[in-house]
Amino acid sequence: MTIQLDPAQLRALVEDVRKPREAIEAAFVDAGDRLSEGASLLNTLTRLFEAMPSALQGEEVGAAVQHLDAVSGRALTLSERFDFEKTDLDSLVGVVTAASSPIDALRRTIKMMGIVSINARVTAAGIVGNDDDFEVFTADIKTLSDTAGKTIQEFAQVYRQLADEVSRASLQRSAFESTHSNTLSTLAQNLSTAITGLNQHQFLAAESSIETGRVGRQITGRIGSTVMALQVGDATRQRLEHVEALLSALSTLAENGSFEGEAIAPEHLPLCLAALAALQDELFGDCIDTFADEVSAAQNALRELVSDASIIISLSKEFQGDGKGSGSAISTLNVQVGTAVTTVNDFEGERGKLEATSISVQELVRKLLEHVEAVQEIEASMHLVSLNTAVRCAQMGPRGAPLTIIAMQLRELTAETVTAAQAAMEQLTKATAFASKLHDAEAQSADGPVGELERRAKAALAILLELDQRISVALKQLNSDAPRVIRLLEAAERGLEGQTRLVERLDAIKAEIEALRGEDTPEQLPDALKPIFAKLRKLYTMEAERQIHDRLVGAPVVAATAAASAAPAAADDDIFFGFDEPDAPASESSDLGDFDLFEAAPPAAIEAPAEEDVFFDDFGTEPEPIVASPTSDIDGFELLSEAPEVSVTDPEPKKKDADDLDDIFF
Numbered sequence: 001m002t003i004q005l006d007p008a009q010l011r012a013l014v015e016d017v018r019k020p021r022e023a024i025e026a027a028f029v030d031a032g033d034r035l036s037e038g039a040s041l042l043n044t045l046t047r048l049f050e051a052m053p054s055a056l057q058g059e060e061v062g063a064a065v066q067h068l069d070a071v072s073g074r075a076l077t078l079s080e081r082f083d084f085e086k087t088d089l090d091s092l093v094g095v096v097t098a099a100s101s102p103i104d105a106l107r108r109t110i111k112m113m114g115i116v117s118i119n120a121r122v123t124a125a126g127i128v129g130n131d132d133d134f135e136v137f138t139a140d141i142k143t144l145s146d147t148a149g150k151t152i153q154e155f156a157q158v159y160r161q162l163a164d165e166v167s168r169a170s171l172q173r174s175a176f177e178s179t180h181s182n183t184l185s186t187l188a189q190n191l192s193t194a195i196t197g198l199n200q201h202q203f204l205a206a207e208s209s210i211e212t213g214r215v216g217r218q219i220t221g222r223i224g225s226t227v228m229a230l231q232v233g234d235a236t237r238q239r240l241e242h243v244e245a246l247l248s249a250l251s252t253l254a255e256n257g258s259f260e261g262e263a264i265a266p267e268h269l270p271l272c273l274a275a276l277a278a279l280q281d282e283l284f285g286d287c288i289d290t291f292a293d294e295v296s297a298a299q300n301a302l303r304e305l306v307s308d309a310s311i312i313i314s315l316s317k318e319f320q321g322d323g324k325g326s327g328s329a330i331s332t333l334n335v336q337v338g339t340a341v342t343t344v345n346d347f348e349g350e351r352g353k354l355e356a357t358s359i360s361v362q363e364l365v366r367k368l369l370e371h372v373e374a375v376q377e378i379e380a381s382m383h384l385v386s387l388n389t390a391v392r393c394a395q396m397g398p399r400g401a402p403l404t405i406i407a408m409q410l411r412e413l414t415a416e417t418v419t420a421a422q423a424a425m426e427q428l429t430k431a432t433a434f435a436s437k438l439h440d441a442e443a444q445s446a447d448g449p450v451g452e453l454e455r456r457a458k459a460a461l462a463i464l465l466e467l468d469q470r471i472s473v474a475l476k477q478l479n480s481d482a483p484r485v486i487r488l489l490e491a492a493e494r495g496l497e498g499q500t501r502l503v504e505r506l507d508a509i510k511a512e513i514e515a516l517r518g519e520d521t522p523e524q525l526p527d528a529l530k531p532i533f534a535k536l537r538k539l540y541t542m543e544a545e546r547q548i549h550d551r552l553v554g555a556p557v558v559a560a561t562a563a564a565s566a567a568p569a570a571a572d573d574d575i576f577f578g579f580d581e582p583d584a585p586a587s588e589s590s591d592l593g594d595f596d597l598f599e600a601a602p603p604a605a606i607e608a609p610a611e612e613d614v615f616f617d618d619f620g621t622e623p624e625p626i627v628a629s630p631t632s633d634i635d636g637f638e639l640l641s642e643a644p645e646v647s648v649t650d651p652e653p654k655k656k657d658a659d660d661l662d663d664i665f666f
Helices: 005-048 052-056 059-127 135-179 184-256 269-320 329-447 450-497 497-516 530-537 543-553 561-566 658-666
Strands: none
Touching: 005 184, 005 269, 005 450, 005 530, 005 658, 052 530, 059 184, 059 329, 059 450, 135 329, 184 269, 184 329, 269 497, 269 530, 269 543, 329 450, 450 497, 530 543
16 A cells, blocks of 8 residues: 655645634634633623512512602592582682672661761751750760771671681682693502503513523523533634644655654565554544534524624613613602602691681681671670660650651661671671681691601602612613623624635645545554554544544454443543543553553463452452453453453453443442
């Protein structure tokens, strides 16, 4: 078998492989760094918003909702009471205004009585005689008239004060209503709507928490899958390093006929070159095929992770609408409660003014009623005077006719006084009733829940503000970190997109390496070359490399039972625990994935400790010989008390049951 290899070409191929290997390493390290940072941020955000539903459904928020329910209910009650007060105030204005007419009539009547008293004195002076008693005309009527005039004047002043007070209260209430028309009812409705929104927000938060938890767990799995997928970068780096080492060794072998400092016999050199070229081709081809598949898997894993990250971010933003606070049920409630506090203060201030008005009205009406009582007393006295004048006029006969007319006028005015006083008394009594009603309503409200309205509103506001601040901080972090997470993951995905072009470059190199391979691959190596390929096998860190090696040039022979029994369980451990240097003695090898090899394997018995001393040999007892049974494989041995010597190169043994291995140790 003849094969010609150009050492310069092989060294050039080493450089060609090195560049993509370094690019792959850099790309996957960068992708891993971005994934690590993005996953850390994403986990922080996920944990942050997984805790939000608990905050929304906590006892404090429940207490706040109860406060708001009370505020909403009392605001509605206050609105209704305000309407009732408006009705009562309007009625008060009505009765006070209605009292104006009888009071005016009373004033006119008293004034006419003054005129009549003057006429009575003048008439009495014209007909007076020594035997006539006209004191009733000259003194009594004047006294009563003067008293009535003074009383009605004071009455009129108090009434004007009452009318002004009631009118001012009415104007103030009208001005307040024009500014706060339907404020309380609207406030109650808005609070009710906001509370409903908060309840819905709590429900959605619970539902969202379930979905957030599901997606969060899915993201955890995605991150694990992505990390595993990104391991292809390190695995490919190691395999390409092995390819570079093998190409370098192959160039040295082609140039001076030595491998790892060991000269190859000229008669074995062509076969060694052919075997190494074939092995190189298979190892490199499998490496780039695996790399192409795993790169696609890593890209898909990153792409799915980006999608899941977008979902978790979207779910998190649902906690406060569009993330700016305008759509949040809590933010809406904060605004509504703040408005409620201001509105309640305004309404309480207005009701305080009405309370002062009601007290003033009651006092003024009390004074008016006292004046009305005085007028009624004057009316009673005037009635007696009118009776006396009638008697005196009857005694005087025709001479007293003018005074009789005056007496009749006096009786008529007295009757009018009674009517006007009764009408005024009726309206003022109603005014007292309405004023008392307003006062009693205000006193009842101050002693009841209305006095607690502002306190409960502020308590709810404090709770909601604290919660809103927590969500705002979380959203601030979300708005800051979420785009960064997406950018990191997308950048990691884009970083792997360039690996497709590297695969194309590696395919071109593969074609060159494949061209180095001869037409025929040696089926069996001579014994002289087996130690060289066994030493080469110890370079591998991937089980796939060992399998390709064993398939092409054969598996190495086994030197010790312990190594053989440990090998199946540790096939892939070299990836994580390193491997021995190629030039380490076989007896010092700790690589559980490799086997100790002999430079030569003459037919000889393999010595081992006695069964009971496998692990605790005192090194003072002559070990009994054991040999491989014809029915055993490299994974197990039988202990024989006496056995014929068997060569380690006997035909491939038959597989033993795994239970037979236990007999060695137990």
